[in-house]
Amino acid sequence: MIGADDVRAAARRLDGVAHRTPLVRSRTLDERTGREVVLKAENLQRVGAFKFRGAFNAVASLTDAERARGVVTVSSGNHAQALALAARLHSAPALILMPDDAPDTKVAATRGYGAEIERFDRYAEDREALLAAAVAERGMTPVHAYDDERVMAGQGTVALEVLEDVGEGAALDALVVPIGGGGLISGCATTVKALSPATRVVGVEPEVGDDVRRSLAAGERVRVPVAPTIADGQQLDRPGELTWPVIRERVDAVAVVSDTEIVETMRFLFERVKLVVEPSGACALAAVLAGRPELDDARRVGVVISGGNVGAERFAALVSRPAADADR
Amino acid sequence: MIGADDVRAAARRLDGVAHRTPLVRSRTLDERTGREVVLKAENLQRVGAFKFRGAFNAVASLTDAERARGVVTVSSGNHAQALALAARLHSAPALILMPDDAPDTKVAATRGYGAEIERFDRYAEDREALLAAAVAERGMTPVHAYDDERVMAGQGTVALEVLEDVGEGAALDALVVPIGGGGLISGCATTVKALSPATRVVGVEPEVGDDVRRSLAAGERVRVPVAPTIADGQQLDRPGELTWPVIRERVDAVAVVSDTEIVETMRFLFERVKLVVEPSGACALAAVLAGRPELDDARRVGVVISGGNVGAERFAALVSRPAADADR
Numbered sequence: 001m002i003g004a005d006d007v008r009a010a011a012r013r014l015d016g017v018a019h020r021t022p023l024v025r026s027r028t029l030d031e032r033t034g035r036e037v038v039l040k041a042e043n044l045q046r047v048g049a050f051k052f053r054g055a056f057n058a059v060a061s062l063t064d065a066e067r068a069r070g071v072v073t074v075s076s077g078n079h080a081q082a083l084a085l086a087a088r089l090h091s092a093p094a095l096i097l098m099p100d101d102a103p104d105t106k107v108a109a110t111r112g113y114g115a116e117i118e119r120f121d122r123y124a125e126d127r128e129a130l131l132a133a134a135v136a137e138r139g140m141t142p143v144h145a146y147d148d149e150r151v152m153a154g155q156g157t158v159a160l161e162v163l164e165d166v167g168e169g170a171a172l173d174a175l176v177v178p179i180g181g182g183g184l185i186s187g188c189a190t191t192v193k194a195l196s197p198a199t200r201v202v203g204v205e206p207e208v209g210d211d212v213r214r215s216l217a218a219g220e221r222v223r224v225p226v227a228p229t230i231a232d233g234q235q236l237d238r239p240g241e242l243t244w245p246v247i248r249e250r251v252d253a254v255a256v257v258s259d260t261e262i263v264e265t266m267r268f269l270f271e272r273v274k275l276v277v278e279p280s281g282a283c284a285l286a287a288v289l290a291g292r293p294e295l296d297d298a299r300r301v302g303v304v305i306s307g308g309n310v311g312a313e314r315f316a317a318l319v320s321r322p323a324a325d326a327d328r
Numbered sequence: 329m330i331g332a333d334d335v336r337a338a339a340r341r342l343d344g345v346a347h348r349t350p351l352v353r354s355r356t357l358d359e360r361t362g363r364e365v366v367l368k369a370e371n372l373q374r375v376g377a378f379k380f381r382g383a384f385n386a387v388a389s390l391t392d393a394e395r396a397r398g399v400v401t402v403s404s405g406n407h408a409q410a411l412a413l414a415a416r417l418h419s420a421p422a423l424i425l426m427p428d429d430a431p432d433t434k435v436a437a438t439r440g441y442g443a444e445i446e447r448f449d450r451y452a453e454d455r456e457a458l459l460a461a462a463v464a465e466r467g468m469t470p471v472h473a474y475d476d477e478r479v480m481a482g483q484g485t486v487a488l489e490v491l492e493d494v495g496e497g498a499a500l501d502a503l504v505v506p507i508g509g510g511g512l513i514s515g516c517a518t519t520v521k522a523l524s525p526a527t528r529v530v531g532v533e534p535e536v537g538d539d540v541r542r543s544l545a546a547g548e549r550v551r552v553p554v555a556p557t558i559a560d561g562q563q564l565d566r567p568g569e570l571t572w573p574v575i576r577e578r579v580d581a582v583a584v585v586s587d588t589e590i591v592e593t594m595r596f597l598f599e600r601v602k603l604v605v606e607p608s609g610a611c612a613l614a615a616v617l618a619g620r621p622e623l624d625d626a627r628r629v630g631v632v633i634s635g636g637n638v639g640a641e642r643f644a645a646l647v648s649r650p651a652a653d654a655d656r
Contacts, residue, residue, distance in 0.1 A: 022350030316644025
């Protein structure tokens with residue numbers, strides 16, 4: 001299982017490469033929640049999301065020979081762009097397997113970072129077989145979006161920066177982190193439990209895809225039906241194989257939020273904080289604004305704003321209309 | 329004329345009250361401009377704009393007796409909200425004179441900070457007479473949006489933080505600042521010329537309202553016709569009486585940008601930097617993205633992103649459509 005030393009090693013690799021994203025404060029937010037809230041603005045990270053950290057750490061951890069053969073992954077989301085950029089920065093080839101129905105903008109952005117794209121039919125083709133073929137035929141190293149210890153350790157640097165920047169005299173009572181596959185929260189929980197054990201780690205999932213909450217209740221990984229949610233970055237059916245044991249041991253609680261709460265939070269971040277945040281990126285703050293009981297009486301709360309990649313039309317539609325009308 | 333000591337005194341008053349807004353970096357921006365650009369994100373300031381600094385410094389500079397009688401101003405923009413909040417934080421009354429055609433959202437926001445609002449007909453009534461009445465009858469202290477040395481000194485703390493946060497080892501070649509009435513740039517230029525005299529101070533105006541550029545060319549304050557521009561915060565017809573001598577002495581150059589360039593910059597900030605920025609707030613960066621000659625060969629450039637107060641519908645319309653189609 002990864003430890004704080006893996007996160008520290010990742011931080012050294014990322015130094016001068018990733019942005020040290022700011023902690024953003026809002027008095028309105030403090031007044032509305034009755035807490036002191038610091039937002040870790042990973043939407044301001046390279047490629048617009050925390051994913052750059054894990055992907056870069058993974059590529060940087062390869063041997064020269066491995067790097068020369070390149071990396072491969074299956075992703076239509078932020079990890080695709082993150083791995084493409086991480087590979088380019090190491091002059092390594094990258095093959096990104098993207099489903100046919102991935103948005104053109106995401107495909108173009110990923111190609112823009114110099115990656116080779118291979119499309120596949122997500123209903124007719126087996127993504128694992130495509131991945132295995134790239135590994136067998138081209139000697140590429142697979143870099144999973146979350147179920148990879150190098151990726152998890154890289155994402156843990158988010159929490160490391162939060163703890164360093166709030167300072168020792170102002171320890172957080174809780175750090176609130178969105179959960180997709182669990183790469184971000186497993187890395188962050190590892191950091192927090194090692195360096196600030198009194199700080200609670202609270203994960204947040206969309207209520208229709210609460211696989212981690214149910215898994216914690218059951219004591220084992222359970223699979224939930226994949227239901228549509230506006231938070232497409234969190235639309236996963238069960239915890240990762242490697243992220244799960246870390247989450248079970250180091251995460252204190254998991255809260256859930258509705259799509260309507262997520263949209264209201266995106267509008268709040270637009271109107272009052274002036275940040276562009278994608279649905280998954282607003283999920284953790286949505287739980288804080290809604291005052292979920294899993295936060296307990298935490299007074300000083302860190303919240304990870306995990307990404308800001310949302311198209312102009314979609315963002316405009318979401319922040320312009322009353323949140324109560326929001327659908328997918 | 330204000331000096332660096334006035335700015336430092338303002339910084340002490342603002343310590344712990346204003347946000348120390350972050351410097352935001354974007355690799356895409358650096359690559360596109362061929363420079364190292366740091367963005368001072370004053371859209372993340374309280375009330376969503378740098379105006380809070382000057383207004384707070386002005387109210388904090390009053391005697392107890394003056395504060396008890398309160399402050400008055402004419403504004404339908406960010407200064408209205410800034411002064412309302414600054415007064416509330418000092419438990420001082422605030423009267424804000426707003427034209428009848430000021431947007432309801434701005435009126436509501438200003439009232440939300442506890443200010444008394446008085447509407448007037450901007451064509452039939454004399455705003456100076458209304459202001460004079462509040463001073464004569466109620467003993468209120470007028471706090472002009474820019475033509476006030478306490479306000480100018482407060483705005484100068486923006487540059488103070490930029491210089492401190494980039495560090496002495498990485499001095500800026502230029503600081504680029506939007507110009508409206510000149511409060512922000514006169515304060516910032518005062519700071520820069522005292523603390524980092526080799527740093528050029530470059531102002532930016534909308535091309536249809538280039539009163540400061542023309543005044544510098546003429547060597548005296550000139551009045552230009554008020555033409556419509558998307559950058560409504562900069563729609564002024566001539567430099568302020570107090571800001572002008574500071575600008576003439578301490579600002580190195582003034583560039584102009586078109587409304588289309590401003591909209592393209594808002595979209596860039598949305599898509600690539602994930603910040604919500606209002607038209608006036610994007611003006612300085614627009615000059616950098618357009619590579620205006622006034623920047624000279626400045627390699628390390630600080631840019632003030634001055635505010636983010638733009639309604640959802642307007643923002644959506646501007647960032648969604650092709651910038652070339654943008655009109656007012």
